[in-house]
Every structure is written in structure tokens, then in C-alpha cells.
Amino acid sequence: MARIDYVDDPEAPAITNVVPSVTALIQDHDARILLIHKTDNDLWALPGGGHEMGESIRETVMREVKEETGYDVEPYTIVGTYTNPNHVMAYDNGEVRQQFSICFAARLLGGSQRTSEESKEVTWATIPEINNLEMHPSMRLRIKHYLDGREHPFIG
Numbered sequence: 001m002a003r004i005d006y007v008d009d010p011e012a013p014a015i016t017n018v019v020p021s022v023t024a025l026i027q028d029h030d031a032r033i034l035l036i037h038k039t040d041n042d043l044w045a046l047p048g049g050g051h052e053m054g055e056s057i058r059e060t061v062m063r064e065v066k067e068e069t070g071y072d073v074e075p076y077t078i079v080g081t082y083t084n085p086n087h088v089m090a091y092d093n094g095e096v097r098q099q100f101s102i103c104f105a106a107r108l109l110g111g112s113q114r115t116s117e118e119s120k121e122v123t124w125a126t127i128p129e130i131n132n133l134e135m136h137p138s139m140r141l142r143i144k145h146y147l148d149g150r151e152h153p154f155i156g
Helices: 057-069 127-131 137-147
Strands: 003-007 021-026 033-038 048-050 071-082 087-091 096-098 101-111 119-125
Touching: 003 137, 021 033, 021 057, 021 071, 021 137, 033 057, 033 127, 048 057, 057 071, 057 101, 057 119, 071 137, 101 137, 119 127, 127 137
Parallel strands: 021 101
Antiparallel strands: 003 087, 021 048, 033 119, 071 101, 087 096
């Protein structure tokens, strides 16, 4: 399903839905960050996705990272909450979502790298490499908040 992101755009379509979702920030032993090249908007992003009924938010993080990257992770803290009502995502099925995402820092436990229907590429990237990738500003903000080593999670 394709999507278009709108941020602070007065021409953005009206929101029809809010779906709790997660992103996960995982670093390897070389301080590289795990990223996916998304199929829905053709941008690089942290792995993540929608929370499903019957699972805990911890389970959502673990499932989404596994589905999109092939890796097993364990979330250990919250980087921040991202609920900007001026960031909406319009999907080609007519749904228009308000951003509602919790970003978790997670430890790599194992698994092996693979792609999925949602990720056409999976990579470990250094900060200089990330700076040169096409990425939505909301993903860059999550990475910045993580790297800032904030004492408390971002709430926004």
C-alpha cells in the first residue's frame, strides 16, 4: 500500500484514523543503526509498524522488527512519543492517519537480515551514511533524540 506523508500542509486531507504504532532504534556493536528502505513511501526509516489487538506494545516492537528485518530484538526504554496532529499519512486505500508512534530503543538478540513486503532493503548505517539517505524528518528526529542521550523520553 503506497502512502504520502504531509507535515504542516494546509492541503493535507482530513484525518480519518489514528493507529498506535511503534518504531525501534537498534544499534549494533559498531554503533550502526538498523534501517529499512520502505516500500510504501520509498524512504529510509527505523523498522516499526502498527500495534495489533491482543499484543502488548513490547510484543509489537519485537514482531514488527522481526517481520521487516529478520532480527530478534528486546525493547528496553522509550526514546519518545510522536503524535504531531499536523503529520498525516494518506494511504492509497483512502485511509488518512494522524501520526501516533512510540519509539523504543531495543537490543539486538539475534536473527538474520532479510527483507519483507514492507522493506525492500535492510541495512546497518553509520550516522554519516544516515545523513545522506532519503528519510522523513520525523525519523531523523527520533534518531536525534536517541543520540542526544536524553534523560527523559521526548513527549510530542
